[in-house]
Every structure is written in structure tokens, then in C-alpha cells.
Amino acid sequence: MQKLGLSNYFCNLFRYNPEEDKDSIMKIGLLGLPLAGKTTFFNLLTGAGVATATYAGERDSHTGVAKVPDERIDFLSGLYKPQKTTQARIDIIDIPGLGQGGAAEFAGPMQDADALVIITRGFTNDALGVCDQPQPAADLQDVLTELIITDLNVVERRLERLSKNKKAGKEIPGEQEALEKALQALENEQTVIGQEYTAQQRLALNNYGLYTDKPMLAVLNTSEEGLRTKEAPGQAELEEYAYRHHMPLLTVCAPLEEEISELPEEERGLFLEDLGLKKSGVARLAQAAYAHLDLISYFTVGSDEVRAWTIKRGTTAREAAGKIHSDIERGFIRAEVVSYKDMVQERTVPKLREKGLLRLEGKDYIVQDGDIMAFRFNV
Ligand SMILES: Nc1nc2c(ncn2[C@@H]2O[C@H](COP(=O)(O)OP(=O)(O)OP(=O)(O)O)[C@@H](O)[C@H]2O)c(=O)[nH]1
Ligand SMILES: [Mg+2]
Known part of the structure; x- marks a missing residue:
């Protein structure tokens, strides 16, 4: 019998094959009309630093990785001081502006996506010749059509x-x-x-x-002023439109937030706060996407790695184990589970055990958001 983690004082005995979980990473496609700020938003999410358009005409899509910020993983990392901390990831696909070729032109990258994020323009930019008064609701409708x-x-x-x-x-x-x-x-x-x-x-x-069978989220990419006042041109109409279509709406100022994301970590909070934002762009998108797609996280911990895993709400312990490796799912015996809040309270395994907070769960246990899990399995 092999164990993954917890009762062995959080020593992960099992080495999973990272190749295997490639397919299980959520993919989000960014799309919108030309010059809405898609690539700028992509850079904000991924830190990829791809050149943004100076003219609407780019036809290449880009792929990058956004790491999902989570204060729980920061806490667990502080506790275990592992060699490696692995946050949840989202693959982000930046799709060129929808043009004459229509959406069919980008069938490849878009078909792959688990969710679509539609970026709408809420700014004007004279240097680019983008001077028309923003009409984000109409733009969103154009993309949907x-x-x-x-x-x-x-x-x-x-x-x-x-x-x-x-x-x-x-x-x-x-x-x-x-x-x-x-x-x-x-x-x-x-x-x-x-x-x-x-x-x-x-x-x-x-x-x-x-x-249109994919979950969709809307983003308003507005000016600094629009972000501060929360009354960007067209914002009210967009809110109404998104609400009617059951799309969560996020407001960003992509270029400004991208600059902030490049600052040293300890300075970012102040700048965001000054803009009236509680979290970074990537954190806000991840939060909205997780809620809209009904996703939750569980964690594995150990001295080698603390890691977040993304699963659908309602996933059983056995299926959750399969996220790590199909062998663990196949040979699943039991899961050892600690709730995140109990971990914050007690902090050590002996204490958790003493209080009966280290639970043994079977294959049909429904994993809860924030569960810290270790799997016993036999292959
Ligand atoms: N003033 C202002 N300019 C912005 C904003 N967002 C993006 N831009 C600028 O608009 C230009 C186009 O941005 P991109 O991110 O390349 O837009 P895109 O939607 O990827 O464009 P295409 O891929 O060509 O359709 C860039 O020069 C950005 O700096 C914004 O919020 N305010
Ligand atoms: Mg672009």
C-alpha cells in the first residue's frame, strides 16, 4: 500500500507525472472586437509581455499560463516550507480580434477552451485612433451574435x-x-x-x-477614471446586458493593472487599494471563473510540495485522486482529510489527530473547498 502525504507527516511518497495532468488544466479563451485590449489583459493575467497591437490586424493567437492566487496556499506553504509550491493554473488563450473571418477563423484555439471571456472596450485612445465613445454592451452583443x-x-x-x-x-x-x-x-x-x-x-x-455552449464571462476594459468612479461610459448598460445573459462581469483597467503587477509584491496592494480594487486582475478573474464554473480547490501538502488542485464541486474523493494520477484513482483505498479552517486553527498533525479532526474518508466522500487531502492507494 502506498500513501500520499498527510499521515506520514506530509511526506509525499508518490511522484506524479506532470505530463498526465496537462489535459485537466482549465483553459480560458479571451475574445472580443479588435483593439478591445485583449492582449493587454492577457499580459496582465500571464505576465507574458506579448507586444500589444498598434493596429488591428494581428492574426496570431497566444497561449500563456495564469497562476491562480490563493491565500490558503500561501498559508500552507508558510507552514510546510516545501521545496516547491504549485498554485492552480489556468491556460489563457489570447484570440485575435473577431474580424471579417468571423469566429470560425479561430475554431482551433476556441474549441479547446472550457470558458470564454469576452473583453469589451470601455476606453478611448486617440493615439490609436480609437476615439468613438465606448459602447461595451453593443460590442458584447456583436461578439455573441x-x-x-x-x-x-x-x-x-x-x-x-x-x-x-x-x-x-x-x-x-x-x-x-x-x-x-x-x-x-x-x-x-x-x-x-x-x-x-x-x-x-x-x-x-x-x-x-x-x-455558445461554453460558460462566458464579460470584462469591461475601462480607463483609470472609469475604474475609480465605477461609472465608465456604457458601464450601466453593460452591467444590465451581462446580468440578463447570466454572465459575471469584471471591470479592469488592463494597462494600468499590468503596470501594477510588475511592481514588487509588497507595493502592489497599496496601488490596487488606491484604485478601489481589493485584488489583482488575475485573482478577480479566477474568483469569478471558479464561481461561474462551479470549481473548487483541494490541497496536497508535504515537505517536497504544497499544491492546489482544481476540481468541479461535487467531485468524489476517488475522482479527486485521479486528478493527481490515474493509478491513485484506480487503487484508491482511503483519503485522509483535514479541513482548511481546522488546519489554520491547530497547525500540526498530532493536534489534529488528538482532536479527531484528521478524518478518514471513503471513495464516495464529496470533497469540500479547501480540503487538505492525502490518499492511501494500492497499485
Ligand atoms: N487608453 C487605454 N488604452 C488601452 C487600454 N487597454 C488597451 N489599450 C491600448 O490599446 C491598444 C490595443 O490593445 P491590445 O491589447 O493589443 O488590443 P487587442 O484587443 O489585443 O487588439 P487586437 O488583437 O488587434 O484585436 C494597445 O496599444 C493598448 O495599450 C485601456 O484600458 N486604456
Ligand atoms: Mg491582440
Whole structure:
């Protein structure tokens, strides 16, 4: 029997293969109209320092990694002083401005995304010739319409093919009904994700990676003044529009916040506070995305590594173990679990054990946000 972590005084015996969890990292696609500030926002999230556009015409997408800030992981790291601390990651894909080619032009990078973040322009910039009064709600609607049209094409084509396949007896259960429901929504200018489906229909739809079947968040990229006053031009309309479409809305001033993110860590807080912001841009996006996608974190701790893992709320202990390695999921015996708040209170394993706060849980235990977990398994 092997153990991962906790009861062995947090010594992680198991070396997982980082290659294996590549697919399980959340991917977020940034999109919007040209010159909305997508690449600037991408730089803010990833620190990648990609050159921003001086003209609308860039056709390459970029991929980078945003590390998800979490004060809990900072605390655990302080406690265990591990050789390595690994925050949760989000892969960010910066997609060029939607232009004449429409959304279909970026099918590759967008299809991969687990969620889409639509950036809207809330600033004017004379040097760039971006002088029109911002209309972020109209811009958001333009992007949504673009996505709806692209999905509509896919769904229509698929339904045509399906009638041929049907004759050949190659039907996926639930597919026809799911696509018809999606078609109806799209024809009414609604998103695919906004409809209700049976489990079977949902499964069938998942194969398509339709754009409007992805969770979406909206970002208003405004000026410094807009950020301070919370009354940027068009902000009220955008708030209303996003609310009606069940999209969380984040307000940023991407270039200014990017500058702040380059300052020494101890200075950043003051500057953010001065702008009326409690957290960095990446922290605000991560918080909104986790809530909207119903994601939570659990932690593994040890002298070698303290690490955050991202899972869907409702995940069982056994499935959560599979995030680390499929062997641990397969050979799962038990999980040793400590709640984060108990760890903050007691701080050592003997104390937790003494108070009965080190729990043994079986495979069907539903992992809670902030759980510190170690797995016993047999392979
Ligand atoms: N004044 C002002 N300028 C901004 C703001 N955000 C971005 N910019 C500037 O606008 C220009 C375009 O920004 P990008 O981030 O390249 O915009 P983009 O959406 O990636 O543009 P495309 O990829 O070409 O569609 C850059 O020169 C930015 O510095 C902002 O909030 N205020
Ligand atoms: Mg760009």
C-alpha cells in the first residue's frame, strides 16, 4: 500500500507525472472586437509581455499560463516550507480580434477552451485612433451574435449529416433532440448553454465544443477614471446586458493593472487599494471563473510540495485522486482529510489527530473547498 502525504507527516511518497495532468488544466479563451485590449489583459493575467497591437490586424493567437492566487496556499506553504509550491493554473488563450473571418477563423484555439471571456472596450485612445465613445454592451452583443451565427452553421450542417447517418444506423442517443433544441435556441438568438438538456443530450452536445455552449464571462476594459468612479461610459448598460445573459462581469483597467503587477509584491496592494480594487486582475478573474464554473480547490501538502488542485464541486474523493494520477484513482483505498479552517486553527498533525479532526474518508466522500487531502492507494 502506498500513501500520499498527510499521515506520514506530509511526506509525499508518490511522484506524479506532470505530463498526465496537462489535459485537466482549465483553459480560458479571451475574445472580443479588435483593439478591445485583449492582449493587454492577457499580459496582465500571464505576465507574458506579448507586444500589444498598434493596429488591428494581428492574426496570431497566444497561449500563456495564469497562476491562480490563493491565500490558503500561501498559508500552507508558510507552514510546510516545501521545496516547491504549485498554485492552480489556468491556460489563457489570447484570440485575435473577431474580424471579417468571423469566429470560425479561430475554431482551433476556441474549441479547446472550457470558458470564454469576452473583453469589451470601455476606453478611448486617440493615439490609436480609437476615439468613438465606448459602447461595451453593443460590442458584447456583436461578439455573441458572431458566436451564435458560427454555432448555427455547425448545428445545421450536423443535423443534415445526421439524417444521412440515421439511415446508416450510426446514431448517437439523444443527439438529434439535443441538436434540435440547440438549433431552436440559436435561431432565437439565444445561447446553447442557456437551455435545459437531459443527461444523454448533454453528453451528445459535449462532442461539439459549440462556442455558445461554453460558460462566458464579460470584462469591461475601462480607463483609470472609469475604474475609480465605477461609472465608465456604457458601464450601466453593460452591467444590465451581462446580468440578463447570466454572465459575471469584471471591470479592469488592463494597462494600468499590468503596470501594477510588475511592481514588487509588497507595493502592489497599496496601488490596487488606491484604485478601489481589493485584488489583482488575475485573482478577480479566477474568483469569478471558479464561481461561474462551479470549481473548487483541494490541497496536497508535504515537505517536497504544497499544491492546489482544481476540481468541479461535487467531485468524489476517488475522482479527486485521479486528478493527481490515474493509478491513485484506480487503487484508491482511503483519503485522509483535514479541513482548511481546522488546519489554520491547530497547525500540526498530532493536534489534529488528538482532536479527531484528521478524518478518514471513503471513495464516495464529496470533497469540500479547501480540503487538505492525502490518499492511501494500492497499485
Ligand atoms: N487608453 C487605454 N488604452 C488601452 C487600454 N487597454 C488597451 N489599450 C491600448 O490599446 C491598444 C490595443 O490593445 P491590445 O491589447 O493589443 O488590443 P487587442 O484587443 O489585443 O487588439 P487586437 O488583437 O488587434 O484585436 C494597445 O496599444 C493598448 O495599450 C485601456 O484600458 N486604456
Ligand atoms: Mg491582440
